[in-house]
Amino acid sequence: MKNLSTEHISFDVDQVRADFPILNRMVNGHKLVYFDNAATSQTPQQVIDTIADYYSKYNANIHRGVHSLSQEATDRYEESRKTIQRHINAEKAHELIFTSGTTHSINIIASGFATILKPGDEIIVSATSHHSNIVPWQMMCEKTGAQLKVLPMDDEGELILEDFENLLNDKTKLVLIEHVSNALGTINPIKWIIDKAHEYGAAVLVDGAQACPHIIPDMRELDVDFYVISGHKMCGPTGIGALYGKEDWLNALPPYQGGGEMISEVTFEKTTYAELPHKFEAGTPNVCGAIALGRAVDYMNDLGFENIAGYETELLNHATKQLLEIDGLRIYGPIRGKAPVISFNIEGIHPYDIGTILDKLGIAVRTGHHCAQPIMDFYKIPGTVRASFSFYNTIEEIDRFIEAVKKARAMLS
Amino acid sequence: MSSIKDIQNEIVDEFSMFDDWMQRYEYMIELGKSLPLIAEEHKTDSNIIKGCQSRVWLHADLKDEKIVFTADSDAIITKGIIAILIRAFSGQSPKDILDADTGFIDEIGLKEHLSPTRANGLVSMIKQLKLYAVAYQTQISE
Numbered sequence: 001m002k003n004l005s006t007e008h009i010s011f012d013v014d015q016v017r018a019d020f021p022i023l024n025r026m027v028n029g030h031k032l033v034y035f036d037n038a039a040t041s042q043t044p045q046q047v048i049d050t051i052a053d054y055y056s057k058y059n060a061n062i063h064r065g066v067h068s069l070s071q072e073a074t075d076r077y078e079e080s081r082k083t084i085q086r087h088i089n090a091e092k093a094h095e096l097i098f099t100s101g102t103t104h105s106i107n108i109i110a111s112g113f114a115t116i117l118k119p120g121d122e123i124i125v126s127a128t129s130h131h132s133n134i135v136p137w138q139m140m141c142e143k144t145g146a147q148l149k150v151l152p153m154d155d156e157g158e159l160i161l162e163d164f165e166n167l168l169n170d171k172t173k174l175v176l177i178e179h180v181s182n183a184l185g186t187i188n189p190i191k192w193i194i195d196k197a198h199e200y201g202a203a204v205l206v207d208g209a210q211a212c213p214h215i216i217p218d219m220r221e222l223d224v225d226f227y228v229i230s231g232h233k234m235c236g237p238t239g240i241g242a243l244y245g246k247e248d249w250l251n252a253l254p255p256y257q258g259g260g261e262m263i264s265e266v267t268f269e270k271t272t273y274a275e276l277p278h279k280f281e282a283g284t285p286n287v288c289g290a291i292a293l294g295r296a297v298d299y300m301n302d303l304g305f306e307n308i309a310g311y312e313t314e315l316l317n318h319a320t321k322q323l324l325e326i327d328g329l330r331i332y333g334p335i336r337g338k339a340p341v342i343s344f345n346i347e348g349i350h351p352y353d354i355g356t357i358l359d360k361l362g363i364a365v366r367t368g369h370h371c372a373q374p375i376m377d378f379y380k381i382p383g384t385v386r387a388s389f390s391f392y393n394t395i396e397e398i399d400r401f402i403e404a405v406k407k408a409r410a411m412l413s
Numbered sequence: 414m415s416s417i418k419d420i421q422n423e424i425v426d427e428f429s430m431f432d433d434w435m436q437r438y439e440y441m442i443e444l445g446k447s448l449p450l451i452a453e454e455h456k457t458d459s460n461i462i463k464g465c466q467s468r469v470w471l472h473a474d475l476k477d478e479k480i481v482f483t484a485d486s487d488a489i490i491t492k493g494i495i496a497i498l499i500r501a502f503s504g505q506s507p508k509d510i511l512d513a514d515t516g517f518i519d520e521i522g523l524k525e526h527l528s529p530t531r532a533n534g535l536v537s538m539i540k541q542l543k544l545y546a547v548a549y550q551t552q553i554s555e
Contacts, residue, residue, distance in 0.1 A: 028434075349489075350467060350487055350488035350489065351466070352466040352467045352488040352490070352491070353488050353489050353490045353491075356490050357438070357490075360434055360435075360438070367466060368466045382466070382467075382468070382487060383466060411435070411438065411439060411442065412442065412489055412490075
């Protein structure tokens, strides 16, 4: 993520907030402060309108219809694929598969690798991974006899890169890494990791779910083999995501599900599969979701990712500075140079209790292990309070949050 | 010993003195702090009730055909509600525990904590209280 000095930022947060109707709602008698953006981002009116438009004007099944509505829906669906292709600078549109989200995407790849991995093969997984990039691979290792090796983290929530070089060898087939840690906000040096892995002939799967709301990942510059994103983390609807895979890889992997849409010809003797991307899009896809995701990507690009990142860094720094002044408060993971996520605890207080009091004050944060239990085990804590900011949040909201954390601390200690 | 219903009414009366949620929570936190702790030997994995976030330990003994509950949690708000539940249910007969409901939790403004989808272990705890009552009821009638 680029660190921008504030003078380069052109960002009118009041105008942006007007796009998000949900920000006007009251929760427990207070105006909502939504700081659970790393779990799910809110949806701008432009995306909500796209969803309503789809169902009110051109809802139809795609690709096979001869009628006008079907053609229109197909065109919009495929246009959206191109929007995402351009956004992440993929070489070909058919290298993008629409999925239900990051978990689905990872399972497609994991299930494909079941046919490639052999006993003794090794997969390296980052210690700060989300469970969705751990569990499918544990299941796959059980099936194939391949081994999962953990790339460890240090106390600051950074991966220990020297260990990565020691873990790599000619048995390494795949490296699993998240672009941005969901629990800590750490931005990993994925370009370096991809290049190193490639020196050993290993493929790399990057979980981009937490990066995409803040950064534009460049597929060609990264030379990454697989990169997966979720729509609902970047102003899109839930239940839609995208899997990027290099063409050669996607051709090499078998289909994940059988059904309609993914076939070329079917007889009872043999079925031949459709070309990419349809090979991985069995059944009627989430047409509306895919189109709305394209609209969300356009929305964010209209605001400008540099503006977004610059403004969010301001929010992050403002919150970090004030939180660190609170007695007994510890922030886990890096303090600076990260995504706008703060994971913290206050000495002697359970994160669940803090989250409960904040909710009573209208402030939504996440508490718990954030689907990253190995990180919690590393720090020997049951969980953390995680406040994650988005470009539609304000300095005033952070000030309210700080006051609320102080109030919670006073009540609970 | 007062009946479960009487104790529940007593608790509702106590909570009705408070004007806002903060006072209710502060009182509940105080109750949590004064909860007689479960004996260390009973704070075992087999007595743990797993919620998603806060852990709850619950132990039950039968004394003179009444069930004595002791419990603990690592989260203080959860512990406060446990203290309230224990006050209502501990020292009662298995049959009375089985017949009792937990509607009074709504009346004292803590309903949200007993939602089945809330990840705090309390719903499982109430289920466990009742399961102990079933088990001891069977034991007594044998």
